[in-house]
Each structure stands twice: as structure tokens, then as C-alpha cells.
Amino acid sequence: MNEKFKSGFVAIVGRPNVGKSTLLNRIIGQKIAIMSDKAQTTRNKVQGVYTTEQAQVVFIDTPGIHKPKHKLGDFMVKVALNTFREVDLIYFVIDASSGFGRGDEFIIEKLKNVNTPVFLLINKIDLVSPEKLLELIVQYKEHLDFAEIMPISALEGNNVEQLLGETTAKLEEGPMYYPKDQITDHPERFIISELIREQVLELTREEVPHSVAVTIDGIEKNSKTEKLTIMATIIVERSTQKGIIIGKQGQMLKQIGMRARKEIELLLGSKVFLEVWVKVQKNWRDKEHYLQDYGFNKDEY
Known part of the structure; x- marks a missing residue:
């Protein structure tokens, strides 16, 4: 007789840029969370679904926990902290090469207030010596009683x-929440917008910080060719940022569109024609109605 089916929810938490999205994509086996070496890349809770014959695990990749500087930052930190009480297990991811920091201390203090089991995941072990790894394990164990390290x-x-x-092994018996071939609960529009935003972050580097949002204005399918036309707008806060994203003779925007289109075609398994515009919306990160317009809905949390 088969073992009972298990299921549950796991939050992936940690400081910005410790590899949470990389871990989620590795587990799911497909890119559903954007990756960048810039802090605060993830803004919403991204749910990835991992299913086997024995279990289904729903992963929530939270925004990196940091000291907020604007309303968008407040939103991101609240999303991460609220996740702690919604799940069956927490992955606390740290960067082995960075060592213990004040940000980790802040997260650990929050974790002490929940009854949820916590796995300490020491990521990027290829960047440190075994001796350094041992030191980290001892150091973190002094601060919290982890279920696993x-x-x-x-x-x-x-x-x-x-x-x-x-x-x-830690999860209880439970139902299959999603069909076994489903890997995320986010609509395709959300992931498409994130893939475009990832290319903006990658290609503009430090010139355009995280004052970037992407909206999908429309998706049309050609019934004869099956090709999709996707219309998107990149939102920035200043006209100088718009200039950087468009680039000389439109070259930067062309590069962003080309690279994003390849990622979107991999996601959808379909040929795509991508039209991208750039729009300035001053100080949108500090204005409630813009945050809601661009997908950061506080009422959901």
C-alpha cells in the first residue's frame, strides 16, 4: 500500500541577495523567480509548486528583509514577515561568504516569535572553506534552535x-493543492513582467536602481501563426532613468526587449513579438495608488 500523501507550505526567507530566488528556481526546475545580484529583486510572494508521487510542497519566495526607505520597502518587508505565520516550515537562507550580520540578527529575533520549524540553509558553500563553514554553524546555533542546518x-x-x-519528512499528511503539472500560482502576466524587469536590472546595473516596475498592457494571439504579441510598459521615477533605459538610438531598450523575449518564449513555449515602452511616473514607490496599480496590493497581506 502507498504511503500517505504529504503536503505543506514552505517560506524562503533571508537578507537580500542570499540566493532565495536561485534556490526556488533550482527546486522547481524552471525559472519562475527573477534573479539579480542587486538587493530587493523579489517584491511579491512568488509561489512555486514542487510535486512528487509522495508529496506536494508549495514554496513562497519572500522579498529580502531589509530596513525600508519608502512605502514599497515597507510593503516588501511586511510581505516577508507576514509569511512566517502562514506556513508549515521556514527556510532561513544565509550567504556563507557574507557571514553573520545585523540583518540576520533582525530576522532571527522575528523567528523566535513563531512556532514554525526553521531550517537554516547555508548557501554559496562553494565560496568558503570547511573551517569557515563550521564556524558559521556554531555561530548561528547560538542564536536559534534550528530544526535542521x-x-x-x-x-x-x-x-x-x-x-x-x-x-x-517534516510535513504532515495533506491534500494536493495544485494540479501535479502546475509549477506556480502566479498568472503568466506577472512572470512575463518580472522577466522584463530582470533584464532592466541586469543591463542597466547601478544606473537605474529599483525604481522600476513593469506593466503588461495587453497580450494578443494571432490565430493563424499562433504568435503572441505582448505589449509592456517599463515605469521609472525620473526622466534621466527613462533616457538610460532607452539608450543611444534606442539600443538599450532593444537589448532589454530582445533578451526578455527569449526568456518569455522559453516560459510560454511560443513565438513572441514584444513591444516595450518606457514611462515616467514620479515617486511612484511612495504613492499608494501607484503601488496598487503596479501589483503591490497591501489588502492581500
Whole structure:
């Protein structure tokens, strides 16, 4: 007789830029969360669904926890902290190469107030010596009684299978929440907008900070060719940023569109024609109605 089916929800939390989205994409086996070496890349809770014959685990990749500087920052931190009480298990991801920091201390203090089991995942182990790794384990154990401590490399995949085994073992018997072939609960429009935003972050580097949002204005399908036309707008806060994104003779915008289109075609398995515009909306990150317009709805949290 088959074992009982298990299911549950797991939050992935940690400071910005420790590899949370990389881990989620590694587990799911497909890109559903954007990755960048800039802090605060993830803004909403991204749910990834991992299903086997024995279990289904719904992962929530939260925004990096940081000291907020504007309303968007407030929203992001609240999303992350509210997740703690919604799940069956928490992955607390740290960057082995950064060491223990004040940001980790802040998160640990929050974790002390929840009854949810916490796995400490020491990521980027390929960047540190075994001695340094041992020191980190001892240091973190002094601050919290973790259910498990696992060194991993989200990028290389080291110990990720073992992590999934330990995770499944901790979950209770439960239903299958999503169809077994579904890998995320986010609508395609959300992921498409994130893939475009990722290319803006990658290609403009430090010139355009996180004052960028992307809206999908329309998706049309050609019934004869099956080709999709996607219309999107990149929102920035200043006209100088608009100039940077468009670039000399439109070259930067062309590059953003070309790279994003390739990622979108991989996601959708379909040929895509992508039209991208750039629009200035001054100080949108500090205005409630713009935050809601661009998908940051506080009422959901």
C-alpha cells in the first residue's frame, strides 16, 4: 500500500541577495523567480509548486528583509514577515561568504516569535572553506534552535535533493493543492513582467536602481501563426532613468526587449513579438495608488 500523501507550505526567507530566488528556481526546475545580484529583486510572494508521487510542497519566495526607505520597502518587508505565520516550515537562507550580520540578527529575533520549524540553509558553500563553514554553524546555533542546518549551493544544486527529502519528512499528511503539472500560482502576466524587469536590472546595473516596475498592457494571439504579441510598459521615477533605459538610438531598450523575449518564449513555449515602452511616473514607490496599480496590493497581506 502507498504511503500517505504529504503536503505543506514552505517560506524562503533571508537578507537580500542570499540566493532565495536561485534556490526556488533550482527546486522547481524552471525559472519562475527573477534573479539579480542587486538587493530587493523579489517584491511579491512568488509561489512555486514542487510535486512528487509522495508529496506536494508549495514554496513562497519572500522579498529580502531589509530596513525600508519608502512605502514599497515597507510593503516588501511586511510581505516577508507576514509569511512566517502562514506556513508549515521556514527556510532561513544565509550567504556563507557574507557571514553573520545585523540583518540576520533582525530576522532571527522575528523567528523566535513563531512556532514554525526553521531550517537554516547555508548557501554559496562553494565560496568558503570547511573551517569557515563550521564556524558559521556554531555561530548561528547560538542564536536559534534550528530544526535542521544544511549547507547547500543553490546555484550548483549541492544538497538540494537531500534538503527536499528532509522537508517532505517534516510535513504532515495533506491534500494536493495544485494540479501535479502546475509549477506556480502566479498568472503568466506577472512572470512575463518580472522577466522584463530582470533584464532592466541586469543591463542597466547601478544606473537605474529599483525604481522600476513593469506593466503588461495587453497580450494578443494571432490565430493563424499562433504568435503572441505582448505589449509592456517599463515605469521609472525620473526622466534621466527613462533616457538610460532607452539608450543611444534606442539600443538599450532593444537589448532589454530582445533578451526578455527569449526568456518569455522559453516560459510560454511560443513565438513572441514584444513591444516595450518606457514611462515616467514620479515617486511612484511612495504613492499608494501607484503601488496598487503596479501589483503591490497591501489588502492581500
